[in-house]
Amino acid sequence: MTDRGIFRIIGHPLSPFKRRAFVSIVVLAIVMAIGTIGMMSLEGWDAVTSFYFMALLATAEGPALSPLTVAGKLFASLMAFVSIGAAISAITFTFGPLFGSVLKEGFAYVEKEEDKLKAKFEPKDHARSSTNKDD
Numbered sequence: 001m002t003d004r005g006i007f008r009i010i011g012h013p014l015s016p017f018k019r020r021a022f023v024s025i026v027v028l029a030i031v032m033a034i035g036t037i038g039m040m041s042l043e044g045w046d047a048v049t050s051f052y053f054m055a056l057l058a059t060a061e062g063p064a065l066s067p068l069t070v071a072g073k074l075f076a077s078l079m080a081f082v083s084i085g086a087a088i089s090a091i092t093f094t095f096g097p098l099f100g101s102v103l104k105e106g107f108a109y110v111e112k113e114e115d116k117l118k119a120k121f122e123p124k125d126h127a128r129s130s131t132n133k134d135d
Helices: 003-011 019-043 047-058 070-134
Strands: none
Touching (some): 019 047, 047 070
16 A cells, blocks of 8 residues: 555544554554664563563553663663553544544433433423413
8 A cells, every 4th residue: 555545544534543543653663663672772682572571561561571770770761651651642542533432422312312301291391381371
């Protein structure tokens, strides 16, 4: 798929996948790559272990491993703040519109049911008030 094709899908008005969601996912991927490469170079871990460490760090799960060097600990501390923020942003921008539309549909359904109940009970009240006005 060409670049134009990707942006056509992202920019489509009916697409739930908006540009900001795409950007936040790309930012999360970049943060994860920087963290993985950083842990590989600072701690000497392999790529899988470093990525696993960053994935657990970014999701606030808490990594199973602990960095041994001071530089690795400082880097992991900094990456914890950055990666958790990037992960929350990616989740919010990606799934936020979905949750918003579900919430909107839910409120519309409740209002429709409320109107049905009002319509069911209001004619009786109007009939009584119209007979009282004629007196």
